[in-house]
Amino acid sequence: MKRHHHILFFVQLIILLMAFSTKLRATHIVGGDATYVCLGANRYQIKLSIYRDCIGGTIGAISGDNPAYIRVFTGNNLIVDERELNAVNGAGFVIPPGFQNDCVTNPPKTCLNRLDFEFTLTLNASPVGYKVIYQDCCRNRSVLNIVNPFNTGATYTCTIPPNSVASCNSSAVFKNFPPQIICVNNPLVYDHSATDIDGDSLSYEFCQSYDSPEKQKKGYPNYFYDPVIYRSPFSASIPMAGNPRIQIDPKTGLISGTPNLQGRFVVAVCCHEWRNGKIINTVTREFQFVVTNCSKAVIANIPQYSSEFNTYIVNCSDLTVKFDNLSIGAMTYHWDFGVEELSGDTSNAFMPTFTYPDSGTYVVTLYVNKGTTCSDSISRFVKVYPKLISNFSAPSIACPGDTINFTDLSTSTYPIKQWIWNFDDNTELDYNQNAQHVFPYSGLYNVGLITSNNQGCLDTVFKKILIDPTKPNVGNDTVIVVGERIDFKGQLNGNYRWMPSTFLSDPNVYNPTGTFTDTGTFTYIVAVESDGGCLGYDTIQIQVLANPYLAIPNIFSPNGDGTNDRFRPLLVGYQSLRYFRIYNRYGEEIFSTQNISDSWDGTYKGQDQVVGVYYWMIGLKDRFGKDYDQKGDITLIR
Numbered sequence: 001m002k003r004h005h006h007i008l009f010f011v012q013l014i015i016l017l018m019a020f021s022t023k024l025r026a027t028h029i030v031g032g033d034a035t036y037v038c039l040g041a042n043r044y045q046i047k048l049s050i051y052r053d054c055i056g057g058t059i060g061a062i063s064g065d066n067p068a069y070i071r072v073f074t075g076n077n078l079i080v081d082e083r084e085l086n087a088v089n090g091a092g093f094v095i096p097p098g099f100q101n102d103c104v105t106n107p108p109k110t111c112l113n114r115l116d117f118e119f120t121l122t123l124n125a126s127p128v129g130y131k132v133i134y135q136d137c138c139r140n141r142s143v144l145n146i147v148n149p150f151n152t153g154a155t156y157t158c159t160i161p162p163n164s165v166a167s168c169n170s171s172a173v174f175k176n177f178p179p180q181i182i183c184v185n186n187p188l189v190y191d192h193s194a195t196d197i198d199g200d201s202l203s204y205e206f207c208q209s210y211d212s213p214e215k216q217k218k219g220y221p222n223y224f225y226d227p228v229i230y231r232s233p234f235s236a237s238i239p240m241a242g243n244p245r246i247q248i249d250p251k252t253g254l255i256s257g258t259p260n261l262q263g264r265f266v267v268a269v270c271c272h273e274w275r276n277g278k279i280i281n282t283v284t285r286e287f288q289f290v291v292t293n294c295s296k297a298v299i300a301n302i303p304q305y306s307s308e309f310n311t312y313i314v315n316c317s318d319l320t321v322k323f324d325n326l327s328i329g330a331m332t333y334h335w336d337f338g339v340e341e342l343s344g345d346t347s348n349a350f351m352p353t354f355t356y357p358d359s360g361t362y363v364v365t366l367y368v369n370k371g372t373t374c375s376d377s378i379s380r381f382v383k384v385y386p387k388l389i390s391n392f393s394a395p396s397i398a399c400p401g402d403t404i405n406f407t408d409l410s411t412s413t414y415p416i417k418q419w420i421w422n423f424d425d426n427t428e429l430d431y432n433q434n435a436q437h438v439f440p441y442s443g444l445y446n447v448g449l450i451t452s453n454n455q456g457c458l459d460t461v462f463k464k465i466l467i468d469p470t471k472p473n474v475g476n477d478t479v480i481v482v483g484e485r486i487d488f489k490g491q492l493n494g495n496y497r498w499m500p501s502t503f504l505s506d507p508n509v510y511n512p513t514g515t516f517t518d519t520g521t522f523t524y525i526v527a528v529e530s531d532g533g534c535l536g537y538d539t540i541q542i543q544v545l546a547n548p549y550l551a552i553p554n555i556f557s558p559n560g561d562g563t564n565d566r567f568r569p570l571l572v573g574y575q576s577l578r579y580f581r582i583y584n585r586y587g588e589e590i591f592s593t594q595n596i597s598d599s600w601d602g603t604y605k606g607q608d609q610v611v612g613v614y615y616w617m618i619g620l621k622d623r624f625g626k627d628y629d630q631k632g633d634i635t636l637i638r
Helices: 002-026 059-063
Strands: 029-040 043-053 068-074 079-085 093-095 112-122 130-136 154-160 188-191 201-207 254-257 263-275 278-292 311-315 320-322 333-336 353-355 360-368 376-384 403-408 416-422 435-438 443-453 458-467 478-481 485-487 495-499 513-515 520-529 535-545 549-551 570-572 574-583 589-593 612-622 627-636
Touching: 029 130, 043 068, 043 130, 043 154, 068 112, 079 112, 154 278, 311 320, 403 443, 416 435, 478 570, 570 574, 574 627
Parallel strands: 029 154, 311 376, 478 535
Antiparallel strands: 029 043, 029 278, 043 112, 068 079, 068 130, 093 112, 130 154, 188 254, 201 263, 263 278, 320 353, 333 360, 360 376, 403 435, 416 443, 443 458, 485 513, 495 520, 520 535, 549 570, 574 589, 574 612, 612 627
């Protein structure tokens, strides 16, 4: 039994040590890349570089990286080579930190070690190409931009393209060591460019990092690997937080921006090789960018006011640029405005102004404390491309429903690439150079046009368009008694025509008088041409009765629903109201008026009256002066 206990204890100890060893390995590998050189005769020299944190990892963990296990697959995933390699540089070499401690007030401890592996192999010409793969089990626990980093592996690869794509091609090789110290809230400018011995054109982008199989073990070939899962809001193209945003220039490989969040961030940069207008190969370097709370004593800083990559400003008005300076801790300043053919394009002013000799894109560089132990510099683009002036023609006044033509009159030194029309009426934007639009309703609209040219210039112009009101309002239908007169009145300026002209004093004015000598129902159509030339119509109906008319409802419901809430008589042909009185069932007068437009709301002394029957009396005087009296009852309901 004791022997069995000893064996069980030994197995548990081994498992514990293995788990501890795995955690140690996860804390120190921070990046890697794989490249190759074609030696001719189908022979390739493959190089793998692994970057390691030689402070965060133990000696045992670091020594576990050597030897490395590398596999070579065909493009259709058949293994053609697998080997265990010892590093060509022994225990690796320590990369210089790339900054001066005396220029950082609280420098973090840094130690970056690069381990290199190389081997040469012969690969037959292949229509599908080859892929070289190195995989490791896991990553640093503290990585912020991927999900569950400790259980996420790392895969570093390079691809040898098919011979039909590029015969005896060599990969691009990154020029500079990765940065070891990035200070939070300080401008980052890092050259991540590469060289290519074949002379192919190169482009750059942030790209995908890859996991390795969860059960990956040394000596077990595996070509399967999935993309890592990024933690929101990060992604392959937005691997770090920054303001201005961390970006990479696709042409130069320059990474710039101002990181504003501390932590470790996995960043992968893809360098694409172009030949005859097509991508023939891509090499990737992955590295953990560590943003720390270090404070540089001297910071050269030109702000970035443009949304374009690493660009101070795009000046589209003239050739003169005023430069702002946000540097910290400097005593002297030296500006180089980037005009290659000029030797005097410099200034030692804090915030200089410079007039460029011609339009173009320039690289302006600011050196602070130049020539001293603690100096710094920064470069940004300045784009000078005058002039762009947005303009368009359109009628200043139009009618509802008309199709209006908007003609672009914008001028620019460089070709205009985009037009954006906003018609101020909640309709969709129009992206045509010249636009057409219909405003269905009258009103004053502030139409805008934004133009941009191929140099990044923007300009905006607004013009007001009056859509002329065309709906005349000549009032409500009316009931009168024969012999009465009505004064019509239009509510819109313009030229009027009343049809028919029967009983009207003048059918061509906005306010004719109608004198009706016959009974009947008469409908008039009025056509109005506004001052803007827009045509509108309205109608009115006049009912002419032979005798005066009194209509009083027998029920009303003052419940506030907007229907039949007030009790009023309808009078036609009467000169005046002598009295209108309402009584409750006790004979108490609760409402009285001599105003023909008054009505009862169902209350007395501010109190709602009860449901029931109420009594009314009315006295009238007709247009000939004769008095009429009438009475009745009304039922109140709620």
